[in-house]
Amino acid sequence: GAGVSxxxxxxxxxxxxxxxxxxxxxxxxxxLYWYRQSLGQGLEFLIYFQGNSAPDKSGLxxxxxxxERTGGSVSTLTIQRTQQEDSAVxxxxxxxxxxxxSTDTQYFGPGTRLTVL
Amino acid sequence: xxxxxxxxxxxxxxxxxxxxxxCVYETRDTTYYLFWYKQPPSGELVFLIRxxxxxxxxxxxxxxxxxxxxxxxSFNFTITASQVVDSAVYFCALSAPTGNQFYFGTGTSLTVIx
Numbered sequence: 001g002a003g004v005s006x007x008x009x010x011x012x013x014x015x016x017x018x019x020x021x022x023x024x025x026x027x028x029x030x031x032l033y034w035y036r037q038s039l040g041q042g043l044e045f046l047i048y049f050q051g052n053s054a055p056d057k058s059g060l061x062x063x064x065x066x067x068e069r070t071g072g073s074v075s076t077l078t079i080q081r082t083q084q085e086d087s088a089v090x091x092x093x094x095x096x097x098x099x100x101x102s103t104d105t106q107y108f109g110p111g112t113r114l115t116v117l
Numbered sequence: 118x119x120x121x122x123x124x125x126x127x128x129x130x131x132x133x134x135x136x137x138x139x140c141v142y143e144t145r146d147t148t149y150y151l152f153w154y155k156q157p158p159s160g161e162l163v164f165l166i167r168x169x170x171x172x173x174x175x176x177x178x179x180x181x182x183x184x185x186x187x188x189x190x191s192f193n194f195t196i197t198a199s200q201v202v203d204s205a206v207y208f209c210a211l212s213a214p215t216g217n218q219f220y221f222g223t224g225t226s227l228t229v230i231x
Contacts, residue, residue, distance in 0.1 A: 033219065035221075041223065042208065042221050042222060042223035042224050043208065043221040045218050045219065045220075045221075048218065056218065059218070089160065091162070093162075105152070105164055105167050106152075106164070106219060107164060108154075108161060108162035108163075108164075109161070110159075110160060110161045111160055111161070
């Protein structure tokens with residue numbers, strides 16, 4: 001079936017505005033992950049969902065960042081009052097099972113490139 | 118603490134040369150999984166391989182091979198007879214049952230020169 005999809009592919013916003021980034025995981029995948037990749041950097045873990053719950057929010061960089069997942073499927077990452085340092089590619093990944101199990105291979109979406117002016 | 122180190126930030130090779138990308142990891146867990154992902158210029162990460170901690174058998178897939186050595190906590194990736202299409206950033210990653218995170222290295226940017 002289809003892979004992980006993310007929308008929008010590109011988002012340009014002004015400092016101080018709120019943005020919403022969407023992730024549609026692979027159908028049937030119970031685990032969903034959000035990462036941030038700044039220019040030339042590795043992947044920074046943001047948050048992980050198992051079903052609709054987020055047992056690990058430790059990676060969210062500030063309280064301006066929040067995420068939710070409904071129906072065990074689509075997830076939205078919201079950044080409030082965006083700052084220029086939020087500019088990055090936001091990657092979503094899903095896996096059949098949670099981390100640490102044999103079903104945890106992650107499949108990544110194409111990412112959303114966020115630019116905060 | 119869990120950590121993945123990819124000491125090589127950038128590598129350039131001439132086409133048809135072999136190249137090895139290094140990955141060293143740290144974990145206190147006895148069960149864990151190691152991964153390699155490729156990120157071509159298009160940006161989308163592509164899964165290459167997964168290895169569990171109990172299987173130290175080396176693996177070969179076409180021009181790709183992986184050498185997993187628990188004694189040195191390394192999971193190195195070799196591309197034989199490199200091609201221009203191999204140019205990408207390659208990430209090594211670790212997942213462990215004690216957490217819900219994947220730990221990624223900072224990546225190695227490989228450029229294959231024609």
